[in-house]
Amino acid sequence: MKELLPVGCVIMASGLSQRFGSNKLLAPFCGEPMLCRAFAATDTPKLSARIVVTRSDEVAQLCHSRNVPVLLHDLPGRNDTVRLGLSALLEQVPELFGCMFLPGDQPLLCRETVEAMAGISGWDQRTRLERQKETEREIFRLGFRVRNDPSPLTGSPVLFEKGLFQELLTLPQGMGGSVLLRKYPAHVHTVYIADRNELADADTPEALAQLEALARQKL
DSSP states (O other), X not given: OOOOOOEXXXXXXXXXXXXXXXXXXXXXXXXXXXXXXXXXXXXXXXXXXXXEEESOHHHHHHHHHTTOOEEEOOOOOHHHHHHHHHHXXXXXXXXXXXXXXXXXXXXXXXXXXXXXXXXXXXXXXXXHHHOSSOOSXXXXXXXXXXXXXXXOEEEEEEEEEGGGHHHHHTOOTTOOTHHHHHHOGGGEEXXXXXXXXXXXXXXXXXXXXXXXXXXXXXX
């Protein structure tokens, strides 16, 4: 069995939900707050550590009630969420090899998909040493290939290897990790999924209702 290199996960929960009209992460979804779907998707031993980063007291209370690590802050920028989350994970796991950034509003994202992404980045040490070019600066993003369309749909979560950690910790004000996807296009790899709905986020109550209907079809 391969020994996976340590990968952590930051669950992004600091948004203002302006289009939704209220905190969408707490909106009911199949009988529980939608954010609980992210808890379930990241509840796997293939992640060495995880943390929710939020500006919401109510979200922090939910995390405490479910025994999910959480960091409550009041800083405005997406870069702040990235920096705080990654720094917290590195304090827990200094040898962290990769960090996944996962939005809290993709309720159909599956645990198997999260595990696949963690496994792709966390190659065993022997395999990594055999690679001709060792950069530790690879980026993995989730995607869905539409038939007869050369341009796939792409989205989150996104996983960065440790060679990019310093840049993640010093992103421009208000910017997220997409800055690095544009800066290093040759290092970006897409992990394809079979169900495009895993990429869908619930930005509006209508979108949430549609995703919930899809989820209930699978019950």
